[in-house]
Amino acid sequence: MNKKYVHGYTKRESVRLVDQATTLTEILHSDTVYPAGSNVLEAGCGVGAQTIILARNSPNAKFTSIDLSEDSLRAARERVSSEGCTNVTFRLDDIFHLPFEDCTFDHVVVCFVLEHLPNPLEALQCLRRVLKRGGTITVIEGDHGSTYFHPDSPDAKKAIRCLIEIQAGMGGNALIGRQLYPLLRKAGYDDVRVSPRMVYVDSSRPDLVEGFTKNTFIAMVEGVKEQALRSGLMEEADWERGIRDLYRTTREDGTFIYTFFKGKALK
Amino acid sequence: MNKKYVHGYTKRESVRLVDQATTLTEILHSDTVYPAGSNVLEAGCGVGAQTIILARNSPNAKFTSIDLSEDSLRAARERVSSEGCTNVTFRLDDIFHLPFEDCTFDHVVVCFVLEHLPNPLEALQCLRRVLKRGGTITVIEGDHGSTYFHPDSPDAKKAIRCLIEIQAGMGGNALIGRQLYPLLRKAGYDDVRVSPRMVYVDSSRPDLVEGFTKNTFIAMVEGVKEQALRSGLMEEADWERGIRDLYRTTREDGTFIYTFFKGKALK
Numbered sequence: 001m002n003k004k005y006v007h008g009y010t011k012r013e014s015v016r017l018v019d020q021a022t023t024l025t026e027i028l029h030s031d032t033v034y035p036a037g038s039n040v041l042e043a044g045c046g047v048g049a050q051t052i053i054l055a056r057n058s059p060n061a062k063f064t065s066i067d068l069s070e071d072s073l074r075a076a077r078e079r080v081s082s083e084g085c086t087n088v089t090f091r092l093d094d095i096f097h098l099p100f101e102d103c104t105f106d107h108v109v110v111c112f113v114l115e116h117l118p119n120p121l122e123a124l125q126c127l128r129r130v131l132k133r134g135g136t137i138t139v140i141e142g143d144h145g146s147t148y149f150h151p152d153s154p155d156a157k158k159a160i161r162c163l164i165e166i167q168a169g170m171g172g173n174a175l176i177g178r179q180l181y182p183l184l185r186k187a188g189y190d191d192v193r194v195s196p197r198m199v200y201v202d203s204s205r206p207d208l209v210e211g212f213t214k215n216t217f218i219a220m221v222e223g224v225k226e227q228a229l230r231s232g233l234m235e236e237a238d239w240e241r242g243i244r245d246l247y248r249t250t251r252e253d254g255t256f257i258y259t260f261f262k263g264k265a266l267k
Numbered sequence: 268m269n270k271k272y273v274h275g276y277t278k279r280e281s282v283r284l285v286d287q288a289t290t291l292t293e294i295l296h297s298d299t300v301y302p303a304g305s306n307v308l309e310a311g312c313g314v315g316a317q318t319i320i321l322a323r324n325s326p327n328a329k330f331t332s333i334d335l336s337e338d339s340l341r342a343a344r345e346r347v348s349s350e351g352c353t354n355v356t357f358r359l360d361d362i363f364h365l366p367f368e369d370c371t372f373d374h375v376v377v378c379f380v381l382e383h384l385p386n387p388l389e390a391l392q393c394l395r396r397v398l399k400r401g402g403t404i405t406v407i408e409g410d411h412g413s414t415y416f417h418p419d420s421p422d423a424k425k426a427i428r429c430l431i432e433i434q435a436g437m438g439g440n441a442l443i444g445r446q447l448y449p450l451l452r453k454a455g456y457d458d459v460r461v462s463p464r465m466v467y468v469d470s471s472r473p474d475l476v477e478g479f480t481k482n483t484f485i486a487m488v489e490g491v492k493e494q495a496l497r498s499g500l501m502e503e504a505d506w507e508r509g510i511r512d513l514y515r516t517t518r519e520d521g522t523f524i525y526t527f528f529k530g531k532a533l534k
Contacts, residue, residue, distance in 0.1 A: 148445060194469060
């Protein structure tokens with residue numbers, strides 16, 4: 001577990017994130033539209049999977065999208081320019097050392113970033129500094145502990161537990177969705193509103209069975225197989241049963257449930 | 268565990284069910300309105316906590332509300348007549364031996380009943396027989412496995428697990444919410460649509476903290492304390508910690524999440 005687990009590093013991860021964004025666009029982003037002329041900071045843009053959605057939803061807002069990884073930024077730049085999007089400026093910057101004056105941005109948006117940080121509260125405080133008074137912060141995070149399914153399976157739950165423990169072992173927090181309300185409050189934001197965005201999948205929604213359960217969620221679990229087995233969190237036979245049982249939920253009589261959390265607050 | 272665990276048998280349970288219905292009315296029932304003149308069968312009305320809401324939402328529909336318990340029916344009759352509701356007829360009847368002709372009812376509604384039955388599929392089939400072709404069935408059930416909270420707590424999860432196991436030990440299924448889609452399909456219904464109804468509670472919603480987390484959910488868990496300890500499912504010290512940790516989630520920085528499932532389908 002030397003290499004830090006950050007989304008977007010591998011080819012498959014990159015594909016997964018785009019699948020995820022395409023399938024979940026409406027659920028997660030449809031109610032985020034910034035007025036013309038707004039200066040919006042996107043903190044931790046990664047490979048740009050959310051950037052392209054945000055920028056398209058608010059074509060007359062100006063986005064500054066930052067990330068710590070030059071590789072991710074390169075992928076993000078390519079993606080955004082290949083889509084003909086011209087309202088995003090990318091910068092190599094650190095959330096914890098933002099090179100901006102106090103009260104620079106009209107709005108701040110953070111998607112799937114806090115879950116990877118050992119100090120999400122501090123991140124929210126740093127972002128608050130560069131936000132104008134009266135401006136909004138929007139935070140979207142998952143919560144792997146929100147997952148359940150039919151048929152139920154102890155091995156599948158154990159495999160998901162591996163994902164949570166691996167993320168915790170690297171200082172992250174895969175259960176952060178349910179914590180957005182206290183985190184935003186503690187970071188000093190006002191008028192905090194958290195709204196859960198549940199993805200409920202049954203076989204009447206084959207698009208979600210493919211796009212979410214298989215290509216987003218199960219792909220993500222499968223992505224930590226090596227780490228889970230190497231670190232002894234799970235025996236290989238149990239792991240294989242867990243993955244098989246997750247796929248079992250995608251059959252005609254299966255169901256699968258996961259919840260994202262979206263928080264919005266004011267400075 | 269000789270006595271069957273059915274909601275509504277004890278005084279506290281009865282209060283809880285009314286709390287629950289009052290707090291959750293909008294989340295669960297606001298989109299169920301039957302046209303004037305409809306004949307609606309409510310199967311398993313219990314003490315009438317849902318009956319009164321259904322009957323008020325559709326004042327010009329005629330409800331036939333059945334239950335197996337004379338005591339529950341008496342409480343339900345009192346409640347409904349004390350509210351001045353006159354569009355409900357109560358009958359002592361068994362879902363599995365319905366004394367009605369085929370295709371008698373325009374609509375059928377079932378709330379918090381299937382979770383207690385060892386054979387929910389058969390119940391849905393029996394109800395389908397008395398439903399007119401083109402009529403709807405509406406089913407609302409909880410899912411105790413959908414519960415999570417912040418701060419997380421192994422003891423609190425274990426206490427909830429007791430509730431699930433006690434219900435299973437009596438032939439019920441406290442995880443039935445996630446299974447409504449395959450159950451309705453398998454019972455022969457068409458156009459099955461399941462919509463989750465999440466109750467997300469943080470301290471910005473003191474009404475839900477009191478009305479749902481404390482007075483509905485934690486009260487329900489506390490209601491099986493004696494059974495849980497007597498059957499050795501949990502040690503008393505762990506149980507007390509679990510309950511304390513559940514209350515901990517109702518403080519200013521806590522959150523609590525539970526999901527009901529509402530299925531609607533056609534014959």
